[in-house]
Amino acid sequence: MDEILSATVDSRNGIVLDPRTKLFMLITITTLMFSTSNDGIMNIVKPILSLIPFALILSEHKFKTAGKYAVLYAVCFVLERLALNVWSGMISFLILAATSIMTRFAPGIMTGAYLISSTSVSEFISAMERMHVTEKIIIPLSVIFRFFPTIKEEYQAIRDAMKMRNIRFGGKNPFLMIEYRLIPLMVSVIKIGDELSAAALTRGLGAPVRRTNVCEIGFHVQDFSAIVVCFACFILFFLHQYIVF
Amino acid sequence: MNNKLQAKDLINLGLFTVLYFVLGCCVAIPIGFVPIFLPILGALWTLITGIPFMLFLTRVKKFGMVTLMAILSGLLMGLTGMGYWGVPLGLIFGLLGDLILKFGNYKSAKRSLIGYAVFSLWMVGTYIPMYFMVEDSRASFAASFGKEYADKVMAVMPMWSIVLVIAGIFICAIIGGMIGKALLKKHFVKAGIV
Numbered sequence: 001m002d003e004i005l006s007a008t009v010d011s012r013n014g015i016v017l018d019p020r021t022k023l024f025m026l027i028t029i030t031t032l033m034f035s036t037s038n039d040g041i042m043n044i045v046k047p048i049l050s051l052i053p054f055a056l057i058l059s060e061h062k063f064k065t066a067g068k069y070a071v072l073y074a075v076c077f078v079l080e081r082l083a084l085n086v087w088s089g090m091i092s093f094l095i096l097a098a099t100s101i102m103t104r105f106a107p108g109i110m111t112g113a114y115l116i117s118s119t120s121v122s123e124f125i126s127a128m129e130r131m132h133v134t135e136k137i138i139i140p141l142s143v144i145f146r147f148f149p150t151i152k153e154e155y156q157a158i159r160d161a162m163k164m165r166n167i168r169f170g171g172k173n174p175f176l177m178i179e180y181r182l183i184p185l186m187v188s189v190i191k192i193g194d195e196l197s198a199a200a201l202t203r204g205l206g207a208p209v210r211r212t213n214v215c216e217i218g219f220h221v222q223d224f225s226a227i228v229v230c231f232a233c234f235i236l237f238f239l240h241q242y243i244v245f
Numbered sequence: 246m247n248n249k250l251q252a253k254d255l256i257n258l259g260l261f262t263v264l265y266f267v268l269g270c271c272v273a274i275p276i277g278f279v280p281i282f283l284p285i286l287g288a289l290w291t292l293i294t295g296i297p298f299m300l301f302l303t304r305v306k307k308f309g310m311v312t313l314m315a316i317l318s319g320l321l322m323g324l325t326g327m328g329y330w331g332v333p334l335g336l337i338f339g340l341l342g343d344l345i346l347k348f349g350n351y352k353s354a355k356r357s358l359i360g361y362a363v364f365s366l367w368m369v370g371t372y373i374p375m376y377f378m379v380e381d382s383r384a385s386f387a388a389s390f391g392k393e394y395a396d397k398v399m400a401v402m403p404m405w406s407i408v409l410v411i412a413g414i415f416i417c418a419i420i421g422g423m424i425g426k427a428l429l430k431k432h433f434v435k436a437g438i439v
Contacts, residue, residue: 030324108325136250136309140317143259144266151267178293183432186264186300193260197253206252 015059019127021223022115025052028230030108032237045236047077050103052229053110060118069110076102116145126213139205143196150192151185158184250307258310261301262317269294270325283375284406287368288413295361295421299429302357308347311360315339315367322371330370338366354426362418369411376407 029049050073057066076099083096121142128138158181167180204211269290276282276289305311315338319331342364349356 026324112324136255136313137317139252139255140259140262140313141320143256144263144317144321147260147263148267151263179428182268182296183428186297187432189260189264189297190300193257196260197256200252200256206255 015056015222016220017056017118017226018217018219018223019115019119019124020131020217021219021226022111022119023127024230025226026108026111026115028233029053029111032233033104033107045233046103048229049233050077050107052226053107053114056114056118057110060114069106073103073106076106116148119145120215121146122213123215123217125211126215127217129213130217151189154185154188154192155181158188250309254304254307254310257301257304258313258317261297261304262314262321264297265294265301265314266318266321268297284410285413287365287372287410288417290368291362291365291414291418292421292424294365295418295423295425296428297425298361298364299357299422299425300433302346302351302361303429303433305346305351308343311343311346311364312336312339315342315364319367319370327371330373331367332370334370334373335367338363338369358419358422358426361422362415365414365418366411368414369407372407372410376404 029052032049033046054066054070054073057069079095080099080103083092083099087095124142124145125138128141161184162180167177200206272289272293273286276286301314312335315335316332317335319329319333319335322331323329342360342362345356345363346360349360351357
């Protein structure tokens with residue numbers, strides 16, 4: 001919890017981007033990865049977009065994660081192309097379904113993970129405040145972004161506990177299975193909620209005054225270049241029907 | 246009583262939205278691989294998420310929380326790449342659901358089931374591209390998943406079946422809500438948590 005809720009991320013490696021830039025990149029990647037076809041210029045745009053999270057993770061010095069992602073994406077990309085253009089039949093259809101979901105999801109998930117791991121709550125809040133988003137959206141949204149990793153941790157702990165009691169999938173009653181995992185998770189969510197509210201109140205969240213923030217956010221050269229790349233991808237996407245080669 | 250949303254409410258809202266969304270995705274992602282199951286995906290989603298939602302309702306005492314949850318869920322759907330139609334629909338159905346719940350003062354059992362069912366209709370937003378931009382999505386499916394997948398998806402989804410999708414979501418939401426209520430009674434009311 002301590003690390004997750006730290007006010008600022010100190011001694012950070014890599015490119016420092018404004019949270020707004022990261023959000024825009026996330027929107028660009030998820031939108032274009034899903035809504036587009038694989039013909040023409042998009043064949044080039046998509047790999048470029050998928051390189052963005054790779055570069056970002058690499059700049060954080062997380063070489064292992066970056067490597068895994070690159071290998072996974074490259075394998076899926078090649079298999080997808082082969083299944084689409086060369087192979088045919090049922091097996092190619094199965095491969096296609098699996099790999100195209102991977103190539104669509106992986107870049108977005110990695111960018112999302114980067115957004116969460118590289119942005120502190122304070123930075124996120126101050127960025128949203130600069131965008132004049134209402135507090136009613138900011139607070140739940142920042143909780144949501146911080147809470148995805150926590151839910152995973154809690155769930156793993158519950159899974160381990162259930163394993164020790166020999167309650168696993170494939171038992172006689174699958175509904176009971178869901179119950180045994182879901183209820184403890186919900187209990188811990190309620191508890192975390194209470195603790196989090198207490199912590200937030202002591203930090204003055206929800207006080208009737210304007211909160212100040214020590215985080216310095218703002219657009220720099222790297223932000224502008226990232227935004228230009230994203231806009232270029234969008235423009236290519238809108239024009240991709242007219243670009244034939 | 247102060248009717249404005251406090252920080253505490255908003256934090257709880259965030260937590261339950263994550264729970265709601267993660268649980269839904271756990272069901273939706275493995276099923277999404279199989280094209281034939283796409284129409285019932287929304288129904289299954291609402292069936293399972295009835296459990297956290299009923300618990301969430303015990304924490305809701307103020308107008309606006311259900312609406313915000315629907316909008317945020319739509320936003321998350323958009324950020325994970327399912328299209329942003331969930332946001333406007335979340336606003337509409339979240340608001341309607343919220344109003345129904347408010348008339349029951351957030352306590353009435355019957356109204357909470359109906360309110361949850363109406364709230365769940367925001368899921369229809371994820372189907373809009375498949376139904377109302379048929380040619381677009383057929384082309385995009387065909388280009389990225391192959392023609393076979395596209396034809397399969399489109400074959401199980403003729404225009405009239407959106408009525409079934411909506412009905413499925415609505416009915417499953419009511420069943421899910423009942424399951425949620427039962428579990429709530431079994432585990433939380435007895436333990437004195439709620």
